[in-house]
Amino acid sequence: MIFGRRRSRNPLVLALARHALLVAILVVILYPLLWMVGASFRPSNEAFGTLSVLPGNLTTENYVEGWSFGNLNFSRFFLNSVVITLLAVVGNVVACSMAAYAFARLTFPFKKTMFALMLGTMLLPYHVTLVPQYVLFNELAWINTILPLVVPKFLATDAFFIFLMVQFIRTLPHELDDAARMDGCGHIGIFRRIVLPLSIPALGTTALFTFISTWNDFLGPLLYLVRPETWTVAQGLNGFLDATGESAYGPLFAMATLSLAPIVGFFLVAQRLLIEGIATSGLK
Structure with a gap:
């Protein structure tokens, strides 16, 4: 045969690649939302101090203060x-x-x-x-x-x-x-x-x-x-x-x-x- 048979790809590998791509896209989409949620549990002066979605100094003061902030x-x-x-x-x-x-x-x-x-x-x-x-x-x-x-x-x-x-x-x-x-x-x-x-x-x-x-x-x-x-x-x-x-x-x-x-x-x-x-x- 002049042209050889195309090598079949492993369906499992393709499935893993697709899922990995979807997970990566999901992380990119959800990161701003998760960062905002994490920042809501950080003190105001540390809100922009890190890119991590996990709060370092966990506090709920922002929720108490924000519910009746000023007027x-x-x-x-x-x-x-x-x-x-x-x-x-x-x-x-x-x-x-x-x-x-x-x-x-x-x-x-x-x-x-x-x-x-x-x-x-x-x-x-x-x-x-x-x-x-x-x-x-x-x-x-x-x-x-x-x-x-x-x-x-x-x-x-x-x-x-x-x-x-x-x-x-x-x-x-x-x-x-x-x-x-x-x-x-x-x-x-x-x-x-x-x-x-x-x-x-x-x-x-x-x-x-x-x-x-x-x-x-x-x-x-x-x-x-x-x-x-x-x-x-x-x-x-x-x-x-x-x-x-x-x-x-x-x-x-x-x-x-x-x-x-x-x-x-x-x-x-x-x-x-x-x-x-x-x-x-x-x-x-």
Whole structure:
């Protein structure tokens, strides 16, 4: 033979190499987070003294000091963030699922045009609508309230989640709708008894993404929540930075670590629904 047979590679070696590469990438990605957690247990004057993720002089003073640092009240900030985030999750899940059902199952004039326009809104940067929205909410006297951050969620303004659920609902067999109609169900009954229970993965994905984006949102609360008693956790973290640009890094790292706990917990609870929702929403 002119060409010799290619030497077969050991599958075990390839598997070990892939896993080693994935572990290396994971370490690079997680290192800043682990370093911040370790720094939260170090004294403030030693926060930047080492690159190690393990604290040398272990202390919990940063958490005690940060929880009520100066005029900051993180008990209030966490409560505000929880209320706003939960209302945003409920609004997106309810409103976007109803809009998605209409696009996926109903027939009405200009349906395709309206669906295309809805998708087109995803191409608009948030900053394009920022000023008109602020003027509108100011005319409604909603500034310094949570209404600008919550009410739009109940009006199905997040086109991405509508598209996600439309794709998921389209995978559900129409025979289920026909069977429900034979039992006397209208569109409300079909939506409540058939579509919603079967759309749990897509609803979980919507809830998780809404929770993360709302909890981490800084620009929205910065615009509409001016009084310190209405601040969210993201605004509270910014409060550690004074006018000179200096910061109490120890308490800042401590509160930043605590702010990640709800996101990590929510993700661990809903990760199965997240994977199912993303994996099946694109299937026909």
